[in-house]
Amino acid sequence: MLRDRRGLTVTANSPAAVARLDATVAAFAGHRAETGALLAETLAADPDLLLAHCLRGFSSKLLARQEFDRDAEAALALARVALRRSGATPREARYIAALDAWCGGDMQRSAKILETIARDHPLDLLGVKLHHAVNFMLGDLQAMRETALAVTPHWQEDSVPDAGFVLGCLAFALEESGDYTRAETAGTEACALNPADAWATHAVAHVFLMRGEPQAGLAWLTRNEANLAGCNNFAYHVAWHEALFHLELGAPDAALDLYDRRVRAVETDDFRDIANAASLLWRLERIGVQVGDRWDELATKAAARVGDLSLVFARLHDLLALAGAGRIATAEMMLRSMRLHASRQPGTQSRTLGEIGLTLGTAIIAAQRGRHGQVVDLLFPVRDRIRRIGGSHAQREIFLQCLTDAAIRTGRHGEAAILLDERLRQRPQDTGAARQRSELGRGGEIGAPASSLQA
Numbered sequence: 001m002l003r004d005r006r007g008l009t010v011t012a013n014s015p016a017a018v019a020r021l022d023a024t025v026a027a028f029a030g031h032r033a034e035t036g037a038l039l040a041e042t043l044a045a046d047p048d049l050l051l052a053h054c055l056r057g058f059s060s061k062l063l064a065r066q067e068f069d070r071d072a073e074a075a076l077a078l079a080r081v082a083l084r085r086s087g088a089t090p091r092e093a094r095y096i097a098a099l100d101a102w103c104g105g106d107m108q109r110s111a112k113i114l115e116t117i118a119r120d121h122p123l124d125l126l127g128v129k130l131h132h133a134v135n136f137m138l139g140d141l142q143a144m145r146e147t148a149l150a151v152t153p154h155w156q157e158d159s160v161p162d163a164g165f166v167l168g169c170l171a172f173a174l175e176e177s178g179d180y181t182r183a184e185t186a187g188t189e190a191c192a193l194n195p196a197d198a199w200a201t202h203a204v205a206h207v208f209l210m211r212g213e214p215q216a217g218l219a220w221l222t223r224n225e226a227n228l229a230g231c232n233n234f235a236y237h238v239a240w241h242e243a244l245f246h247l248e249l250g251a252p253d254a255a256l257d258l259y260d261r262r263v264r265a266v267e268t269d270d271f272r273d274i275a276n277a278a279s280l281l282w283r284l285e286r287i288g289v290q291v292g293d294r295w296d297e298l299a300t301k302a303a304a305r306v307g308d309l310s311l312v313f314a315r316l317h318d319l320l321a322l323a324g325a326g327r328i329a330t331a332e333m334m335l336r337s338m339r340l341h342a343s344r345q346p347g348t349q350s351r352t353l354g355e356i357g358l359t360l361g362t363a364i365i366a367a368q369r370g371r372h373g374q375v376v377d378l379l380f381p382v383r384d385r386i387r388r389i390g391g392s393h394a395q396r397e398i399f400l401q402c403l404t405d406a407a408i409r410t411g412r413h414g415e416a417a418i419l420l421d422e423r424l425r426q427r428p429q430d431t432g433a434a435r436q437r438s439e440l441g442r443g444g445e446i447g448a449p450a451s452s453l454q455a
Contacts, residue, residue: 212429
């Protein structure tokens with residue numbers, strides 16, 4: 001009987017294969033660039049290692065691109081072959097069920113199965129991290145937080161390897177719940193255990209953003225920058241956070257410089273990288289910064305995604321890129337494809353489209369056309385549902401800012417006051433929102449954003 005480095009039974013042909021799997025899972029949890037190479041080495045050491053095939057399948061699904069669905073299904077098929085040839089523990093078999101659910105379009109069922117793995121086997125780092133990642137994409141904060149709180153006590157940092165990665169998941173879940181003090185404590189402890197933990201580093205950056213402490217946030221990221229060498233493209237997202245701190249400090253030139261040097265230094269078509277770039281350009285234009293032709297390459301990549309409904313969050317940022325570049329005909333084509341998908345296809349993302357995605361997509365196009373009253377009509381009643389597209393508060397806030405801007409532009413000050421009060425409850429140190437709220441209270445002219453694109 002073979003065991004991983006935390007004592008869990010693994011069906012594998014040799015201790016060497018298990019050791020390679022351990023290294024791969026740690027790299028995956030740490031967002032390391034070498035994860036793919038380590039996974040290939042693991043499967044070379046044991047072509048029938050079921051967990052390795054499942055990790056390959058989940059990695060393909062996490063990319064949220066329809067062309068990778070075949071890779072996920074192939075990995076699932078190989079995991080089933082491994083099950084027939086070598087058997088599996090009940091824990092390992094659940095990974096097949098979770099991957100099968102997602103390949104069938106049911107992300108919520110997949111997340112529930114991963115939750116049973118994490119709760120029944122709290123030292124299963126792969127199960128904990130996958131559960132966290134899938135629920136992040138689902139926008140299910142409660143599931144992220146409750147499972148992280150349940151499993152963390154089992155990770156005693158003096159005896160269990162890789163405890164920092166689990167603390168990093170806890171830190172992010174606590175931050176998104178508004179528990180900033182505990183989140184900062186967990187995140188800094190995670191980074192002390194493993195300075196290269198990009199997720200924990202970014203969780204603490206979220207804390208500084210939400211508490212309105214941009215100087216402290218910049219100092220934190222600067223202090224940890226060297227530790228993140230070897231990170232995968234998640235490094236671009238960390239740079240995005242750095243750019244947000246510069247915007248908070250009134251230094252848009254520094255933010256735009258970061259866009260060119262780090263956020264968009266590599267023009268990938270990964271949806272996470274597109275989201276970073278599109279939302280940063282939107283923020284810059286909102287305060288009147290001229291971004292030149294930077295929208296164009298994003299829009300070209302977004303146009304290639306028409307018809308791909310793997311993830312609503314991804315398509316909404318593609319719509320943002322198309323609108324930013326003025327490619328409204330293509331944006332409307334994408335929205336029609338989304339509407340068709342919602343009406344004809346089963347699955348979690350189709351439901352998300354129907355519940356909120358189509359409304360957000362319509363609002364993006366309406367804002368670009370200057371139909372700000374329509375934006376308010378669309379978004380104000382559903383603002384509490386926006387979290388269902390997944391991502392973080394910081395990523396989703398552009399939709400709420402768009403709504404607030406539209407309410408101010410159209411003189412709907414009652415709704416604007418409600419929105420600003422909600423924002424200030426979440427982020428009391430937001431000086432821009434505080435200024436706007438004060439102007440509303442005085443009944444004077446409200447400072448409106450400079451950009452014509454309000455989505």
